[in-house]
Amino acid sequence: MMINDAIVWLIAIPLLASLLSLVFPKKGTAIAIAGSILGLLASVALVYQVYQSGPITHELGGWKDGLGIVLRVDAMSALFIVMTMLVVTMVGFYASAYFTDAHKKAQFWPLWLMMVVALIALLASGDLFNLYVTLELLGLSAVGLTALSDNRAAVQAAIRYLGIGLLGSLVFLMGVALIYTAYGVLDLAMLATVVEAEPAAQLALALMTAGLLIKSALFPMHFWLPAAHANAPAPVSAALSALVVKVSVYLIIRLWFDVFSPVLQPTASFMLGVLGALAVVWGSWQALRAERLKLMAAYSTVAQLGYLFIFIPLVMAFPVGEERNTALAAFLLLALTHAFAKSALFLSSGVVLQRAGHDRIAELGGTARALPLTIFVIALAGVALIGLPPSGSFLGKWYLISSAVQTGQWWWIVVIAMGSLLAAGYMFRILGHAFGPDESIGKVMAKGSEEIPALILALTATVVLGFGSAWMWDFVNLASPLAGN
Amino acid sequence: MDIFGTLPLWILLSSLLPGLIIFLLKEESIRMRTTLNLFGAVTKIGLIGLMIWGVFHEKTIEVRWEMAPGMEMVLHADALSVLFVSLSAILWLVTTIYAIGYLEGTPHRSRFFGFFSLCVTATVGLALAGNLFTFVIFYELLTLATYPLVAHKGSPKAVRGARIYLAYTMAGGILLLIGAVWLRTIAGPLDFVEGGVLAEMSHLDPWALRWIFLLLIVGLGVKAALVPLHGWLPQAMVAPAPVSALLHAVAVVKAGAFGIVRVVYDVFGVEFASSLNLLPFLGAVAAITIIYGSIKALSQDHLKRRLAYSTVSQVSYIALGTAIVGPLATIGGVVHLVHQGVMKITLFFAAGNYAEKYNVHCVSEMDGIGKVMPATTLSFSIAALGMIGIPPVAGFVSKWYIGVGALEAGQGFWVIPVLLISSLLNAAYFLPILYRAWFKPAKAEWLEEYKKSGHKEMKATLVWPPVITATIAIIIGLFAAAPFSPLEWAQLIASREYRQ
Numbered sequence: 001m002m003i004n005d006a007i008v009w010l011i012a013i014p015l016l017a018s019l020l021s022l023v024f025p026k027k028g029t030a031i032a033i034a035g036s037i038l039g040l041l042a043s044v045a046l047v048y049q050v051y052q053s054g055p056i057t058h059e060l061g062g063w064k065d066g067l068g069i070v071l072r073v074d075a076m077s078a079l080f081i082v083m084t085m086l087v088v089t090m091v092g093f094y095a096s097a098y099f100t101d102a103h104k105k106a107q108f109w110p111l112w113l114m115m116v117v118a119l120i121a122l123l124a125s126g127d128l129f130n131l132y133v134t135l136e137l138l139g140l141s142a143v144g145l146t147a148l149s150d151n152r153a154a155v156q157a158a159i160r161y162l163g164i165g166l167l168g169s170l171v172f173l174m175g176v177a178l179i180y181t182a183y184g185v186l187d188l189a190m191l192a193t194v195v196e197a198e199p200a201a202q203l204a205l206a207l208m209t210a211g212l213l214i215k216s217a218l219f220p221m222h223f224w225l226p227a228a229h230a231n232a233p234a235p236v237s238a239a240l241s242a243l244v245v246k247v248s249v250y251l252i253i254r255l256w257f258d259v260f261s262p263v264l265q266p267t268a269s270f271m272l273g274v275l276g277a278l279a280v281v282w283g284s285w286q287a288l289r290a291e292r293l294k295l296m297a298a299y300s301t302v303a304q305l306g307y308l309f310i311f312i313p314l315v316m317a318f319p320v321g322e323e324r325n326t327a328l329a330a331f332l333l334l335a336l337t338h339a340f341a342k343s344a345l346f347l348s349s350g351v352v353l354q355r356a357g358h359d360r361i362a363e364l365g366g367t368a369r370a371l372p373l374t375i376f377v378i379a380l381a382g383v384a385l386i387g388l389p390p391s392g393s394f395l396g397k398w399y400l401i402s403s404a405v406q407t408g409q410w411w412w413i414v415v416i417a418m419g420s421l422l423a424a425g426y427m428f429r430i431l432g433h434a435f436g437p438d439e440s441i442g443k444v445m446a447k448g449s450e451e452i453p454a455l456i457l458a459l460t461a462t463v464v465l466g467f468g469s470a471w472m473w474d475f476v477n478l479a480s481p482l483a484g485n
Numbered sequence: 486m487d488i489f490g491t492l493p494l495w496i497l498l499s500s501l502l503p504g505l506i507i508f509l510l511k512e513e514s515i516r517m518r519t520t521l522n523l524f525g526a527v528t529k530i531g532l533i534g535l536m537i538w539g540v541f542h543e544k545t546i547e548v549r550w551e552m553a554p555g556m557e558m559v560l561h562a563d564a565l566s567v568l569f570v571s572l573s574a575i576l577w578l579v580t581t582i583y584a585i586g587y588l589e590g591t592p593h594r595s596r597f598f599g600f601f602s603l604c605v606t607a608t609v610g611l612a613l614a615g616n617l618f619t620f621v622i623f624y625e626l627l628t629l630a631t632y633p634l635v636a637h638k639g640s641p642k643a644v645r646g647a648r649i650y651l652a653y654t655m656a657g658g659i660l661l662l663i664g665a666v667w668l669r670t671i672a673g674p675l676d677f678v679e680g681g682v683l684a685e686m687s688h689l690d691p692w693a694l695r696w697i698f699l700l701l702i703v704g705l706g707v708k709a710a711l712v713p714l715h716g717w718l719p720q721a722m723v724a725p726a727p728v729s730a731l732l733h734a735v736a737v738v739k740a741g742a743f744g745i746v747r748v749v750y751d752v753f754g755v756e757f758a759s760s761l762n763l764l765p766f767l768g769a770v771a772a773i774t775i776i777y778g779s780i781k782a783l784s785q786d787h788l789k790r791r792l793a794y795s796t797v798s799q800v801s802y803i804a805l806g807t808a809i810v811g812p813l814a815t816i817g818g819v820v821h822l823v824h825q826g827v828m829k830i831t832l833f834f835a836a837g838n839y840a841e842k843y844n845v846h847c848v849s850e851m852d853g854i855g856k857v858m859p860a861t862t863l864s865f866s867i868a869a870l871g872m873i874g875i876p877p878v879a880g881f882v883s884k885w886y887i888g889v890g891a892l893e894a895g896q897g898f899w900v901i902p903v904l905l906i907s908s909l910l911n912a913a914y915f916l917p918i919l920y921r922a923w924f925k926p927a928k929a930e931w932l933e934e935y936k937k938s939g940h941k942e943m944k945a946t947l948v949w950p951p952v953i954t955a956t957i958a959i960i961i962g963l964f965a966a967a968p969f970s971p972l973e974w975a976q977l978i979a980s981r982e983y984r985q
Contacts, residue, residue, distance in 0.1 A: 326554070383629065388625045388626075388629065389621070389622035389625050389626060390552075390622060390626075394622075394625075395552060395553050395556070397662075398553075398556070398662075398666055399553070401662070401663060401666040401667075402666050402669065402670045405666065405667050405670040405671070406670055413663055417659045417660075417663065420655075420659055421655055421656060421659060424651065424655045428632070428648070428651055432636070432644055432647075432648065435633070435636065435639060436639060436644070437639045466552065467550065467552060467558075469552070469553065470551045470552060470553050470554065473553060473554045474554075
């Protein structure tokens with residue numbers, strides 16, 4: 001009974017925790033940590049449940065088709081949910097040490113937990129209107145969290161982020177409205193059965209995709225991301241880069257391949273791939289030139305999201321079935337690896353920033369001696385971001401190249417090679433400076449609560465996903481709507 | 486539970502676990518670190534002994550772990566991997582002893598020995614890799630583990646050298662990856678099989694296979710320092726002497742050469758590769774590299790740089806032996822994997838000793854050094870003579886087999902001149918060093934210091950490693966026909982590669 005309602009608990013627990021932390025601000029940390037751990041357990045139960053019995057549909061309150069709120073979880077959303085909960089839990093531990101000011105903490109936890117609610121609800125939403133609502137909720141809580149930094153740059157970035165987010169949601173909403181006018185349904189599963197390749201559907205899909213592209217910061221709509229992600233407090237940056245932008249990519253994949261597949265145009269998917277390729281090259285190049293650690297990490301996110309978009313034309317070239325699922329599972333593995341690696345990188349950047357007093361890359365000398373564990377975590381995250389073995393992204397990129405070979409789309413391989421080399425450039429640049437001789441940083445050792453969560457995330461990205469992800473392909477085959485259709 | 490089945494895993498762990506623990510050790514816990522290092526190295530040799538016994542008795546020694554559907558990490562012991570694993574393990578032990586003495590009193594030793602152990606773990610993983618997928622994984626891990634070793638000193642020069650090394654090897658790694666993925670995609674999961682597997686897959690487009698071969702060889706050629714991909718090697722000379730020794734003898738350069746042997750023999754199959762007209766290309770690159778490296782070595786006054794170019798040249802004998810179709814040439818190429826390693830590590834130990842004791846870095850400063858460092862210089866001389874190809878030192882055996890193999894295969898008209906020119910050039914850059922070291926008068930202050938120290942050359946941990954490896958070089962040359970010698974083992978490998 002409890003197990004079967006895992007998805008409901010996953011929304012209810014953070015929601016309750018958010019409200020409680022608002023009412024009892026002094027107990028905020030304890031409430032949030034307890035809520036996150038419970039949520040993480042529930043997400044594991046959810047994956048187990050979906051693995052056992054296939055995709056699940058849950059009608060809240062028992063209302064039938066199209067009336068109540070419908071929650072749907074398949075392999076893709078279950079994996080994204082467990083990813084979200086692991087990142088959120090680890091970052092939560094870190095945040096409890098990061099914020100020292102009680103007032104800041106009181107502001108942070110309710111917003112943070114509301115963001116978690118929005119993420120989970122979005123990933124489980126089964127209809128377009130709820131997607132819009134959760135997108136909006138996610139955007140607003142993310143903006144609030146970004147503005148928690150005291151400096152002027154962060155506030156400016158937050159305001160810009162707010163405007164961009166609203167613009168994205170508005171464009172998305174226009175698409176939703178168009179669909180409702182044309183078909184009279186918002187439920188994704190019902191929509192998938194009635195949608196046809198006609199102008200209204202095409203325009204609606206284009207609008208929704210455009211809104212999501214803005215939110216997912218695909219090149220050239222990435223301009224707002226580096227400032228927002230680099231200036232937010234470190235725990236917030238970690239969540240923004242690892243989770244918030246990624247769920248928009250998730251939604252694009254969901255809408256394109258599960259709902260609107262009759263409408264799809266190869267040209268459009270090719271265009272998204274091209275933009276992804278440009279993002280890989282441009283983002284990596286900017287990361288290589290960045291002077292600050294957090295800005296480097298933010299540009300790296302622009303680049304890494306690009307890889308996910310390169311999957312779109314490749315997935316589309318496969319017929320529905322096992323081959324497509326294989327590519328899709330590789331997409332998920334790459335997305336998960338990036339989430340863990342990037343959040344580990346941002347947390348480590350936060351440690352460096354707080355302990356060394358700055359994050360200027362050229363002046364990082366001595367940090368390897370003063371913060372050995374943190375630099376080790378950065379190196380592990382680097383392994384995953386470059387795509388070296390034994391990380392999950394190594395396997396992800398292997399399949400990316402393999403899909404390109406299979407479908408004869410050779411040009412993407414050149415982009416992947418360039419992106420990997422540039423990533424090696426920007427990650428080893430950090431390590432080169434960190435190992436440099438410099439005595440200006442004294443003997444500083446960070447606390448375990450700051451370093452251990454990042455270590456767990458980085459090890460998950462490199463070792464756990466590398467050696468322990470073979471089941472994910474089965475999972476996608478078993479519990480994907482693509483397989484059943 | 487089959488104890489032999491899991492041996493490869495234990496062999497990896499015998500250096501991985503000590504390495505990970507060493508990272509956590511304080512700088513001052515020297516005894517603990519030394520114990521761990523030696524314990525790991527000795528354990529590894531013991532386990533490999535067990536594995537050789539197992540291979541000899543035809544036990545299946547294999548570990549498989551599925552990382553993704555149809556993509557298995559396979560660690561497998563066959564004749565070729567046993568050869569390379571044994572070489573790595575023995576030279577690791579000797580180099581560890583040397584490094585303990587060499588680095589005494591320098592900072593960051595825990596970091597150094599940690600990465601040193603990881604480097605050996607990656608090399609052993611490469612040797613035991615049972616398919617291309619596994620090979621690529623360890624090939625990249627090797628790059629990661631050696632980068633901090635090259636950059637170890639932290640000086641701007643060291644950081645620059647390491648960066649160049651990284652740029653070359655990362656680019657090579659990507660090409661190897663693309664080649665491996667391409668092959669995996671069109672041909673399925675290919676476990677390394679003696680004699681090759683592609684010959685039976687007639688549905689594959691020969692031109693695709695040619696491109697794949699090129700990608701793989703270029704990717705491997707970066708580490709094997711094939712001209713023109715060798716640019717990183719002289720730059721990486723800034724590394725501490727034990728690192729250079731290991732890099733040149735077993736780890737990086739040899740990993741590339743070993744990979745070429747694997748791809749030609751156990752993926753393509755040497756006869757099939759020859760039918761695709763791929764081997765003349767490899768042979769030409771190897772020949773050019775042999776001559777070019779020797780010519781460059783002539784003009785280097787810096788001793789380690791001269792040795793580096795000598796490596797460029799010598800390692801390509803392995804590629805050359807591989808490029809000639811015929812069991813004798815195969816024996817020559819494969820056995821040179823071992824011979825070059827033993828000889829080259831001796832040369833680098835000696836070069837490290839010269840630099841350490843009298844701050845001698847250049848050939849022109851070596852006058853009379855044999856009189857004050859007789860054991861080191863004797864070892865150096867033996868290895869140098871072996872490199873030239875003078876019997877009974879091991880190098881002669883490799884050159885002899887490659888030469889005879891080329892004649893047998895009707896390729897003598899170009900291989901024999903290459904061997905002759907190269908040997909002359911080897912003599913031209915090694916003999917003057919020996920002449921200087923033994924026959925020129927030594928500096929008065931050296932003689933005085935030598936006398937004062939009671940004719941003690943250096944501490945035992947630095948003198949014994951080159952003496953040991955030089956002795957091995959003579960023994961494996963002199964007793965090449967004895968059972969379990971590298972040559973015997975290479976003959977076993979060759980007999981399995983040409984079964985049809």
